[in-house]
Amino acid sequence: MADRKVPDEPPMTLHRQLATLLAELLLCATLCGQGSASPAQPELIQVGPNILVSRDGDLPHVELMVAANPRNPKQLVGAAITATQPAGGWACKTYASLDGGSVWLDTTIPEQVEWGGGDPQVAFTDDGAALFANLTDARDEKGHMTVSVNVYRSEDGGRNWSRPVVAAAHADHPQIAVDYSGGPHRGRIYIAYLHGYPEYQVSVVHSDDGGRSFSAPAPAASGKGVIGINVTSIHVLSDGTLVVPYQDFDFHQHATPPKEATSNLWVATSQDGGETYSQPVKVAGMQERLQPALGGFAMLAADTSAGANRDHIYAAWSDYSSGQGRVMFTSSADRGHTWQPPRVLDGSGPAGSVQYQVQVAVNKDGVLGVSWFDTRAARDVAHYDEYFAASLDGGASFLKPVRVSSATSEMFGAGNMQIRPTTWHFEQAVRISFTSPATRWRAGGDYMGLAADAEGVFHLLWADSRSGTFQMWTAPVTVSRVAAGEQLREAASRRSDVTEKIEIITDPAHYDPATRELSMPVRLKNMTGEPLYPPIRVTATKFGSGEGEVWRDYAPEILNAGNGKTGPGAEFTFDNALGGLRSLAPEAITGPVTIRLKISDPEKIPDMHLKVTAASTPK
Missing domain, CATH: 2.60.40 (Immunoglobulin-like)
Structure with a gap:
């Protein structure tokens, strides 16, 4: 049968204009959450297909991170901890996409295979080179085992990596950020990390040559031996101000470990390129669940767009103050000096459901995106889905959350319960630890991935165990404000x-x-x-x-x-x-x-x- 040409659409009559307007209002009522920004302007969250990233066997992949090239929206780089050592030990791998997240290529790092590692971080330099940083075990010049932050650089989008550069020694939990601002330190790479037990200190090193060498560390915060602290996601504002957030915690040993704990989120800032830091400002208090450990770190993001909310800083975390795990949200409109009272981001989850593993990002248009694991559609808290919500007004309101994952994950699936003995050296002895992904990384790791590319598309990367084993899955999410009549019109x-x-x-x-x-x-x-x-x-x-x-x-x-x-x-x-x-x-x-x-x-x-x-x- 010959193809039939679709006739041109007739001019829109007044009746059709009213019908279209009604459709837009109905669509907005469906999509906009409680306290929506503008009922006359429909918002829309479009979720793309779920894509399996990790195609390297039925090995668990946890603690994921993703970054987008600011100069090329097709280039993404991700990383995860997985069992890549020959004896089954834990190490990091990287994954690169050159087509916007459809197809991914994995790369094994030789030092990771030999020594193992964790805490993966990825970023892109201002000129588009990919960066991969992580903790790596190694022996120092005296033959003692030590943990360092290794940094790798890639000129081809993350397919091949340089030899590592040691950015910091005796470190833990590195966090990376790149200065894309118009400030005097544009292009500078920052890595913040934890060190110095039992004092618990956060220090920052930087690189001005694209990650080929790093400065001496500069102290940013300290627990002073009184309380533990740990750094979380660092960011750079539009003028080059570096924002270093950290959480405090009780590090003392207890005969009976508590089920919950109170923590505080703080920020310190540097206006001289990471050399000196302000006195810390308290962002909020948090109630964490320790047993079972479902939470993740508080995460921050900064709006560096040219919009009305430029240099606003946003923070979100999982909080159990109400007795149920809910995503809490706060923001600062004065570059971190003061913060709004925290509030529940989405209260639509049923009683007994849990929201945890929160991530935050802002795209080029100033759209704020928040992702998290949610058990609302599952039969219990051991099953979860990935959810996403967005704000078009600087966090004053959020669109109704949407489910991103196309299948529910099983935390205690067969692959996640597989015990993997790991050997390591500590205190002049060799130990064997017996861990499984579900016991060591019950929430899939300390963090998941969320990044916005140069065209404004959000890319989510999460530990998905629909197969019973934590695997890396991704999906693109587009947030737009369009007329429903145009959006729904058949091509x-x-x-x-x-x-x-x-x-x-x-x-x-x-x-x-x-x-x-x-x-x-x-x-x-x-x-x-x-x-x-x-x-x-x-x-x-x-x-x-x-x-x-x-x-x-x-x-x-x-x-x-x-x-x-x-x-x-x-x-x-x-x-x-x-x-x-x-x-x-x-x-x-x-x-x-x-x-x-x-x-x-x-x-x-x-x-x-x-x-x-x-x-x-x-x-």
């Missing part, structure tokens, strides 16, 4: 064969020898150079290998085609695999659609031939 397009311009990607498949059933998650990557619109269909045209029809008689039976066919002509729709998006952008990738096959003979499986069709905008 004037025609359906065509795009098979030659589509890359088919498979997630890890599962084969059951007992039933001879193969479950194969399939994704589509758009290589056409233009957006593709529904209907997006994948059709099995035939089975056969080689030049002819080799093994044709052993063709598998297709078990779950949308049109019910079990052989050639079986069709699968990918419309719902777009997540919350209405088109598949160039170089973007869909969510997975699982194709289930009944294998006739596992030793003779013919190739499956596929055709892909989609609607594209008119030439």
Whole structure:
């Protein structure tokens, strides 16, 4: 049948204008949360497909971090702790995407494989080089084991890394930030870290040559041996002011460890490039849950856009003051000197649900994004999903939170409960620690990843255990303010064969020898150079290998085609695999659609031939 041209849309009449306005208001009522910013201006959060990042086996991946290149929106770099040592010990790996988060390439760091490590951090320099920093075990010149902050630099977006530079010795919990401001220290790289037990000190080193060398440390804060402190996410304001937040905690030993503890969040600032620091300012008090440990650090973000909230600083954390874990939020409009009283960011969760593992970021337009783990849609607190909320008015109000993860995670899944013995040296002895991801990193680590790219898209990277093992998953989230009529209008397009311009990607498949059933998650990557619109269909045209029809008689039976066919002509729709998006952008990738096959003979499986069709905008 010939393609039918969609007629041009007639001019909008007054009746249609009123209908469109009503649709916009209804959409806003659906999407805007309590205390929404502007009921006359609809806001929209669009969640893209969930993408599996870690394709390196059923190894747990925890404590994730992600960064976006300020000069190239297609370049992202991530990192995680995983079991990469030959004996099963914990070390860090990096992951790089050159297409905006659709496809990721992993890199193993030799020093990590040899010595192990943790606390991964990633960033990009002002000129677009990727940076990876982490803790690395090593022996000092006297042969003693020590822990240092190693920094690596990559000129190709994170695929290959330089030899490491030691930024700080005898350190813990490094945090990295880069000065993108117009201030006198533009391009400076800062690393804050914890050291000096039992005094508990936070110091900062910096680099002015792109991470090739680092300064001597400058003290930023101290617990003075009275109370423990630990640094959290550092940031640089638009004039180059460095903001160093930290939490305090009781480090004394207790016969019976408490289930909850009170902590305080503080900030110290430096206006001379990290040389000296102000007296700390208290941001807020926090009530933490220690048993079970579901929380994560308080996280901060700074608005460095040219908008009305420039240099506003935002902080969010999981707090148990009400008896339930809820995301608390506060902000400062005067560069950290004073702070608003903390308030619950989202109170819509049911009683008994928990919100934890909070991350914060601000995009180029001043949109504030907050992500967290949430148990509201799960049967208990051991199951969770990734959620996201956004504010368009500097945190005065937030849009209704949206669920980002397409499947619920299981904290105590089989892979997360796998005990992994780890050997290490301490106090002139060799120890073996018996840890599993669920016992050591019950919340998936100290932090997850949230970054905004140069086009304003948020990229979430979280420890997802839908498979029973913590894996790295990501999803793009776009926050926009658009007219509903424009957003929902069907694209004037025609359906065509795009098979030659589509890359088919498979997630890890599962084969059951007992039933001879193969479950194969399939994704589509758009290589056409233009957006593709529904209907997006994948059709099995035939089975056969080689030049002819080799093994044709052993063709598998297709078990779950949308049109019910079990052989050639079986069709699968990918419309719902777009997540919350209405088109598949160039170089973007869909969510997975699982194709289930009944294998006739596992030793003779013919190739499956596929055709892909989609609607594209008119030439």
